[in-house]
Amino acid sequence: MTETCDTRRYLTGFDVGRVPNLFADVLVIGSGVAGLRAAIEAAGRASVILVTKGRIIDSNTAMAQGGIAAVMSPEDSFESHIQDTLRVGCGLCDRAAVERLVREGPDRIRELVGWGAIFDRRAQDLLMGLEAGHSSARIVHALGDATGREVADTLIRVARGTSGLRIFEECFAVDLIEIEGRCRGATTFHRHFGHQLIWARQTILAAGGCGQLYRESTNPEVATGDGHAMAYRAGLTLRDMEMVQFHPTTLYVAGATRALISEAVRGEGAYLVDRQGRRFMPEYHPDAELAPRDVVSRAILAEMARQDATCMYLDVRHLNAERFRKRFPTITRLCEEFDINIERDRIPVRPAAHYMIGGVQVDLDARTEMPGLLACGEAASTGVHGANRLASNSLLEGLVFGAVAGRLAAESAQRERSSPGPMDIRSDIAPSSRTMLDLADVRNSLRSVMWRNVGIQRVGPRLQETLEIIDFWSHYVMDKLFDDRAGWEVQNMLTVARLVTASAEARRESRGVHARSDFPDSDRSLDGRHTLVRRGPDGPRVWIES
Numbered sequence: 001m002t003e004t005c006d007t008r009r010y011l012t013g014f015d016v017g018r019v020p021n022l023f024a025d026v027l028v029i030g031s032g033v034a035g036l037r038a039a040i041e042a043a044g045r046a047s048v049i050l051v052t053k054g055r056i057i058d059s060n061t062a063m064a065q066g067g068i069a070a071v072m073s074p075e076d077s078f079e080s081h082i083q084d085t086l087r088v089g090c091g092l093c094d095r096a097a098v099e100r101l102v103r104e105g106p107d108r109i110r111e112l113v114g115w116g117a118i119f120d121r122r123a124q125d126l127l128m129g130l131e132a133g134h135s136s137a138r139i140v141h142a143l144g145d146a147t148g149r150e151v152a153d154t155l156i157r158v159a160r161g162t163s164g165l166r167i168f169e170e171c172f173a174v175d176l177i178e179i180e181g182r183c184r185g186a187t188t189f190h191r192h193f194g195h196q197l198i199w200a201r202q203t204i205l206a207a208g209g210c211g212q213l214y215r216e217s218t219n220p221e222v223a224t225g226d227g228h229a230m231a232y233r234a235g236l237t238l239r240d241m242e243m244v245q246f247h248p249t250t251l252y253v254a255g256a257t258r259a260l261i262s263e264a265v266r267g268e269g270a271y272l273v274d275r276q277g278r279r280f281m282p283e284y285h286p287d288a289e290l291a292p293r294d295v296v297s298r299a300i301l302a303e304m305a306r307q308d309a310t311c312m313y314l315d316v317r318h319l320n321a322e323r324f325r326k327r328f329p330t331i332t333r334l335c336e337e338f339d340i341n342i343e344r345d346r347i348p349v350r351p352a353a354h355y356m357i358g359g360v361q362v363d364l365d366a367r368t369e370m371p372g373l374l375a376c377g378e379a380a381s382t383g384v385h386g387a388n389r390l391a392s393n394s395l396l397e398g399l400v401f402g403a404v405a406g407r408l409a410a411e412s413a414q415r416e417r418s419s420p421g422p423m424d425i426r427s428d429i430a431p432s433s434r435t436m437l438d439l440a441d442v443r444n445s446l447r448s449v450m451w452r453n454v455g456i457q458r459v460g461p462r463l464q465e466t467l468e469i470i471d472f473w474s475h476y477v478m479d480k481l482f483d484d485r486a487g488w489e490v491q492n493m494l495t496v497a498r499l500v501t502a503s504a505e506a507r508r509e510s511r512g513v514h515a516r517s518d519f520p521d522s523d524r525s526l527d528g529r530h531t532l533v534r535r536g537p538d539g540p541r542v543w544i545e546s
């Protein structure tokens with residue numbers, strides 16, 4: 001049988017004796033909030049290598065705007081944050097994981113403050129924002145709407161000052177090394193040093209999300225689902241891969257990248273209106289503009305279809321402009337770049353892919369089913385987001401479960417006496433003589449198909465059609481041997497697109513972010529039952545938990 005994305009174990013050929021071998025107690029893949037927090041935690045007790053495929057700052061984390069949800073005020077309560085998370089998660093959250101997230105959150109925020117993170121305050125008190133789905137104002141934010149940058153800068157500064165932690169930028173993790181069922185590190189490609197094997201007693205997968213799968217996306221270029229694809233090839237179970245969250249409001253200027261207009265703007269009182277200035281959200285949900293993201297995204301799409309419009313609008317003209325500029329300096333600047341005057345003009349918006357809820361299945365301590373491998377952040381499925389992520393819970397997830405993963409990895413590595421490697425391993429892959437497709441074209445076309453067929457509204461026949469299209473492209477792309485990031489990214493994107501589409505096909509109901517027009521209602525018999533997918537002999541095997 002021809003090797004496809006579903007049958008090939010490693011993307012590259014290698015031989016342990018012919019490439020440099022490096023060693024660490026703990027290898028961390030990814031430099032977002034989850035990877036950095038994990039690496040800092042582990043480095044106190046173990047030698048750590050952190051690899052990241054671009055610059056250290058290239059991540060979803062650095063782009064986060066609105067803030068971090070946490071119970072920091074006496075008027076708020078853990079139970080209220082837990083209940084909000086469970087309600088928005090539509091019957092698919094793991095309550096124990098949500099409890100851990102919410103209860104450990106405030107300590108992680110205080111720790112960040114102790115490390116020098118500057119969050120917005122009035123006098124001594126943290127300023128807390130309100131966002132959709134939250135019943136209290138509990139969103140800690142920084143520099144108005146640049147929370148992610150402040151979090152990333154703080155963690156990077158701490159990581160760079162931590163002894164025992166080596167950081168390799170421009171170092172692409174290609175595949176997890178797995179020997180006799182245990183993870184032993186990863187095969188990597190460094191821009192200057194080429195292929196390397198990094199052997200580790202414990203590996204933490206924190207490679208983030210896959211928003212680049214969609215033509216309309218808030219995510220940066222690095223979000224190509226490499227972590228999900230690597231885990232899939234290594235035989236791990238991925239969970240809820242159909243659950244892709246779409247953000248309702250990204251700036252819509254044809255030809256420009258889709259920049260996020262944070263939820264917090266609606267939290268401050270902005271209205272969603274159509275071209276005629278009619279406010280439409282009250283017709284869709286009692287919470288109007290502050291309804292959960294999936295509801296708002298679908299409402300915008302419905303209005304666009306009904307009115308044959310390319311976008312809807314955010315109206316902030318009734319808000320205090322001075323206050324708006326101060327609270328949202330990045331968004332104000334962004335609008336100005338396109339000559340949108342927030343006092344005079346409405347802001348054109350439409351939804352875009354934003355967050356991958358699904359990921360590598362982990363337990364409460366970030367452990368995957370493969371000994372030696374942990375996962376955290378957007379690459380993992382902890383069960384905290386259920387079928388819909390509550391706004392601003394993901395930076396929190398990265399902080400909380402990053403720390404959990406780092407601690408456990410260091411403790412486990414300390415207990416292991418044997419050397420992490422090298423071990424006898426090689427991957428022989430014969431180069432293919434089949435026609436080569438234009439990679440850039442495949443990448444763009446895949447993103448368009450995913451947006452059209454596996455986006456906010458899904459239907460069985462379109463999902464089937466998408467699987468066939470992915471099969472076709474895979475046939476010509478997955479058998480190739482690439483020596484650069486662009487090639488591996490497209491291979492990973494094809495793999496992850498297939499997992500998302502096959503999982504969306506398998507879940508024959510609508511729930512949270514997953515909306516099927518052929519199954520418009522939630523099926524109560526599927527409450528609490530996750531979609532699982534794993535590599536089978538001929539391709540992905542998808543099933544719904546019993």
Ligand SMILES: Cc1cc2nc3c(=O)[nH]c(=O)nc-3n(C[C@H](O)[C@H](O)[C@H](O)COP(=O)(O)OP(=O)(O)OC[C@H]3O[C@@H](n4cnc5c(N)ncnc54)[C@H](O)[C@@H]3O)c2cc1C
Nearest residue numbers: 030031032033034053060061066067173208377378392395
């Ligand atoms: C525009 C925007 C705004 C957002 N706003 C908020 C918000 O206000 N509040 C909130 O809670 N969440 C927000 N989010 C979501 C949140 O930022 C992310 O979910 C979170 O930061 C994910 O953290 P992470 O560490 O898992 O992944 P990331 O931050 O994406 O980091 C992943 C890292 O892995 C690296 N990587 C990927 N593949 C490889 C590979 N093959 N080899 C080596 N390295 C690799 C990447 O380069 C990157 O460094 C926002 C997201 C976006 C895009």
